[in-house]
Amino acid sequence: MRNKANPSVLFLYGLFLTILAFALRKIEPLIFSALLNMSIGLILGFKRFRFLIAAFLLSLVGVAVNAIIFAGGEPIYQLGPLIIRSKAITGFIEVSLRLALMLSATLIFSSLTNPRDLLRSLESELGLPKQVSFTVSLSLRLLRIFEADIREVQAVRKSRGLRTIPLTPSGWSSFLSPLLSIGLERGRWIGIAAELRGFSLRKSKKTCLKLGLLDFLIFTLILVQIIVFLMF
């Protein structure tokens, strides 16, 4: 029995948590799921993903500001022109829990597996078409190159006296053109090279879905959260 979680199961669990974050309307199951998964996520990924947790805490400041400005309800506290209404507090808690649930999906998934293993597992065990796994694998490889390209375009824009971060639609147009131009050239040649190496003729190896102890634990977590959802 494997002692590592299956990447496909982790991916499905991440999707399950994200759907819960959108779908749960009552606060009790939301609190339960958010606290349970955030605890697991923090145990697994606190050291490695500190920057994400810091960004999440910063985003809560934005949620609080929006809640104070937009939410209605009875005024419960007033400090000069600042009025805090009842729905601002409940709204802040609710949205924070939803965001926490989403972050916990990332922490759990990224701590226990990586995109390459996921694609291999999705293709061989769950029958994802090889065309999709090829496209996503290639995208992940190209991503770092495009990030470097973006920095290069920014440097050129700076030397020409333009904004390094485009703020208007026309700015975005001039920002995207060189990136897409070079990207398409790369894409065409990568496609030709892959075809010359017999990509279309390659057969995907199908294997049975291998489940380990951790996978059964994940299925138990899903079951528990569904039961809690049904109880409320």
Next chain:
Amino acid sequence: MKLNYTTVDLAILAVVAALFGAIFAFAWTPYYAIKAIGGKPVAVLLTYGIWYMAAPLAATLLKKPGSAILGETLAGLVESLIPQIGGFSSLIYAFFQGLFSEIVYAIGKYKNFGGLQAALAGAVPALPSILLDIFLWGSVYPPEVFVILLVLAMISGAIYGFIAYSVAERVR
């Protein structure tokens, strides 16, 4: 319906997905900068359409059925596989945005891939996008705010959809 994608088409889809995976992550900086200066409505008007661009761009480049939904969804999948706060929500948003863009091209029976279709394919994804925002943020924003945001997001999407078309036509 059989999708006849060559390996070069798949590689071009990968380019669109990677480019927008990087752009989506990068676009948060101008979004927050504009939000701090002009508030959320201005930020929505000037930046939301960026997140709807992958679909019209992929469709204009490939001109094939399924290219809009694949372009947007794959970009969302790439973004969601990079550790970030939103987690897998990027994939869910991208799938529905891509689906709505695809519907625009499907209504025209995949005969027209011009500027008008690209603008519409950029505007229509605002519907699922704001609907998902309601599920997520409904307890903070009142309904009238969402109506304003929807209109602004559609305008933004139409502008960026047309930009996607013009950039794609320029570099093809």
